[in-house]
Amino acid sequence: MSYAVEPGRDWVVRPMESSEIGLAIQWAEQEGWNPGLHDADCFRVADPGGFFVGTLRGEPIGSISAVRYGEHFGFIGLYIVKPEFRGRGFGYRIWQHAMHSLVGRNIGLDGVLAQQDNYRKSGFQLAHRNIRFQGVAPRTRGGPMTDLAELPFEQVASYDRQCFPAPRDRFLAAWIAQPDCIARAAVRNGRIEGYGVLRPCRNGYKIGPLFADNVHAAEELLNALFARCAGANVALDVPETNAAAVALAERYGMKSVFETARMYTKEQPAIALARMFGVTTFELG
Incomplete structure (x- = not known):
């Protein structure tokens, strides 16, 4: 069922609470990414303000990390939208929020090969593949x-x-x-x-x-x-x-x-x- 979503009321992207990084790791496990047992604690230390959650009417439905390193570099990961909410534009809104938080920096990511064209639209260029x-x-x-x-x-x-x-x-x-x-x-x-x-x-x-x-x-x-x-x-x-x-x-x-x-x-x-x-x-x- 489709319905109107009012940004700032129904739909909010905000920094994650410390405990919510564990939720993103849980979603990563469900995606088959096989995260480490202690990844959440280590990730949190890297940049406590670099993790975001998208909520729909108070329910967390998507995540992204936009971790800042030093003064000039950033890295995006943990880009996940719960399966039942995909295809409605929520992921792109989370993505825009993360990119804005790293504006001015050289931003890196490891993306699935099939999404390269979408990443290019945001200014990314291929450096190499990781296997x-x-x-x-x-x-x-x-x-x-x-x-x-x-x-x-x-x-x-x-x-x-x-x-x-x-x-x-x-x-x-x-x-x-x-x-x-x-x-x-x-x-x-x-x-x-x-x-x-x-x-x-x-x-x-x-x-x-x-x-x-x-x-x-x-x-x-x-x-x-x-x-x-x-x-x-x-x-x-x-x-x-x-x-x-x-x-x-x-x-x-x-x-x-x-x-x-x-x-x-x-x-x-x-x-x-x-x-x-x-x-x-x-x-x-």
């Missing part, structure tokens, strides 16, 4: 790696900034310290050569980020993380432009299950894609 590889973690011996918590945080954050378009220290600190996750670094002569994080999800585990100077360090980290979840389902999101990362995932029997389009509204950030063997998260970049 989700999934499989069963093999039983590996896993060489000695350094616990990330043993390293000075600034050293970890400095490495992260080579692979992400803006500082994200608050998020990063929460991400590597979340309950039940494994965070390891490859260190040589006191210098970080890479780091990786394994986190528990609704189904199995995800590895992300997996950043490394070269494929040798990435493989050492991957083996160390596999050793902590052997026999479980595990996913790794790989930039297609990093051929060594794609080959590494395939070498361990992981299969491509879907792809996203990494897009930006301005120039592609000057980040070290050759060091990106695994994206942190499609929702927050």
Whole structure:
């Protein structure tokens, strides 16, 4: 049944309350996105004012995140409208609100490939695809790696900034310290050569980020993380432009299950894609 909706009365887009981020994560689970068990807490820390909910006559029916990083970058994710309310323009209204909140910034997103044309209408241009590889973690011996918590945080954050378009220290600190996750670094002569994080999800585990100077360090980290979840389902999101990362995932029997389009509204950030063997998260970049 169609009916008139009066903006500002029947229809409102507003910042999420802290507890409502968990609702968006629940919707993401229903969409089959397999979020992490502690994603809501980590996401909230990244930018408490960067999450929005659309309500129709008081009922939450849609969500979006528009997280601000630094002074010049933002990232959109968690763009969901409950199935029974789709096709009525509510999603676009939430989208407009999120875009307005990031005006002036270079905005990134990981969108489904079929929606690229719609994103282009909002000024986004394709940078590259990200490929989700999934499989069963093999039983590996896993060489000695350094616990990330043993390293000075600034050293970890400095490495992260080579692979992400803006500082994200608050998020990063929460991400590597979340309950039940494994965070390891490859260190040589006191210098970080890479780091990786394994986190528990609704189904199995995800590895992300997996950043490394070269494929040798990435493989050492991957083996160390596999050793902590052997026999479980595990996913790794790989930039297609990093051929060594794609080959590494395939070498361990992981299969491509879907792809996203990494897009930006301005120039592609000057980040070290050759060091990106695994994206942190499609929702927050």
